[in-house]
């Protein structure tokens with residue numbers, strides 16, 4: 001660990017809006033040495049900095065919705081005359097197509113009043129706030145900050161970085177009801193600039209919230225409401241260069257603000273892949289993945305983020321943490337890099353990461369299987385994991401999700417998702433599967449042709465033993481495409497007063513079926529208690545391990561007539577989480593703790609675990625500059641009076 005130099009640095013800061021031009025080489029000493037050596041010895045290595053042009057502009061609101069998920073031009077919209085839903089834009093396969101089965105699905109589960117909606121359609125853009133909380137950043141500090149990196153105190157720039165993607169976040173955005181938003185946004189382009197910003201924050205006692213892609217679903221980036229100090233949103237999007245690629249060692253050094261889709265595009269253009277694809281990867285960043293311990297859909301081949309990282313560089317108020325060597329494994333006491341993975345922005349800013357990369361697989365094949373019900377699908381998944389035969393991705397969807405897939409069937413040739421026409425007839429009439437109970441597995445198999453063929457054969461043979469039937473590649477591919485579109489549904493649902501959100505957990509194999517039943521039962525009880533008649537719970541098994549799996553739930557209900565639907569949703573979700581823990585599940589598999597799951601942190605890590613977390617904070621950030629109040633950190637600790645500081 002090295003201390004942040006105290007002498008002020010003059011920094012040549014030329015960030016060209018969206019070009020993310022980094023005018024200096026910001027690699028650390030190790031990396032400079034690495035580069036110099038590689039230049040001489042390895043003609044295959046790319047040692048020049050690749051300045052990535054991001055899809056996402058610095059004014060994110062120009063491309064992305066300020067009031068919901070995803071691109072401005074992509075959304076579900078209702079044509080009340082035709083009684084049909086369309087998905088706008090042409091970014092996704094269902095773009096521009098009518099979805100004739102969607103309204104019947106919504107009516108069945110949520111009983112919306114179409115006549116009322118027709119007379120008062122709500123396909124209306126939410127209006128931007130007329131005013132914002134004034135910035136608390138003193139003008140002289142702003143000037144000092146501007147010497148380091150571009151700064152904005154404009155209301156909208158601050159507002160769009162005040163939240164993630166929880167239901168409460170989106171409800172607050174739409175109502176402009178945040179108690180606190182950042183007082184300024186700052187866009188560093190390099191590790192050194194981050195060091196200078198952190199130094200300045202320590203000097204003036206400012207709060208820093210690292211902001212990556214804003215896709216957090218744990219309340220992690222939401223500003224603590226009672227924080228009295230000026231808050232800087234440190235937007236990492238300007239730090240998105242690929243510093244070097246070592247084709248021989250299959251490593252790349254990358255700045256932490258790079259967005260998933262930019263990283264994959266650049267790597268694929270050079271014949272490589274990182275292979276980390278969380279469902280949010282269009283918008284989430286490398287630094288966000290590290291800070292939340294993210295999990296990608298292809299983790300069976302490439303690993304979760306913790307398996308992909310070889311080295312990280314992190315700026316904390318007490319100095320820079322970075323291992324002094326870049327090695328595949330080390331036995332040198334506890335791995336301090338793991339203290340940063342999952343630190344949820346509370347210890348400092350991840351600035352650079354060395355990641356493993358892989359050559360692009362020669363063959364990528366989708367496949368799907370249908371099972372008579374969830375339990376038989378589950379037994380298939382268990383057997384596959386027992387034999388360690390998982391392909392890059394393997395997911396089991398329950399019947400509600402299967403039917404939801406049918407609801408997204410288009411009127412035109414792209415077709416629906418899952419089992420049309422003859423295939424459906426074969427499965428229901430000849431195989432005798434009940435369309436109201438069947439479950440679907442989607443598969444993504446990567447590798448050389450022989451390997452892919454062999455694996456598919458073995459998977460099909462296990463499926464046959466557990467009651468499954470192959471349902472083709474197209475259905476498999478559509479299942480994956482659908483993943484990116486599902487995230488857009490909540491915005492339309494909110495227009496109909498349907499509140500919805502997902503939550504997830506990890507669980508040992510032997511507890512999984514009981515956990516799924518218990519959670520659905522709990523949700524049903526909680527809905528009945530509140531007189532909620534129209535709701536949907538659904539789950540899928542998204543990740544498999546030797547010792548268990550990840551279960552991902554969707555839950556939504558029609559909240560018409562309720563006084564505080566968001567609070568009701570959160571109460572039900574809390575009861576569901578209690579049921580998860582009581583059934584042997586965890587606080588989270590990949591979403592993290594943030595502010596919304598703090599209640600269960602101590603019981604998860606134990607008293608001493610929590611003490612260790614507080615001790616790490618005291619060492620790395622004694623003045624609570626990174627006062628995000630996630631995990632065990634209480635908002636009150638934002639009060640920096642000596643008595644409170646000593647508690648840290």
Ligand SMILES: Cc1cc2nc3c(=O)[nH]c(=O)nc-3n(C[C@H](O)[C@H](O)[C@H](O)COP(=O)(O)OP(=O)(O)OC[C@H]3O[C@@H](n4cnc5c(N)ncnc54)[C@H](O)[C@@H]3O)c2cc1C
Pocket residue numbers: 164165209210211212213214215216217220221236256257277278279280283284285286287288289290291292293294295296297344345346348349350351487590591592628630
């Ligand atoms: C539709 C949808 C699908 C999702 N699918 C997945 C999935 O498949 N797998 C998965 O793991 N997660 C998923 N998530 C959750 C989310 O995308 C991840 O938690 C992601 O890692 C957050 O990255 P981000 O760049 O958006 O971080 P942000 O939301 O900006 O920040 C999240 C946390 O990380 C901190 N942080 C961000 N950058 C840095 C940095 N450089 N240094 C230090 N701290 C930093 C922030 O302070 C905050 O505490 C999904 C979310 C949504 C909305």
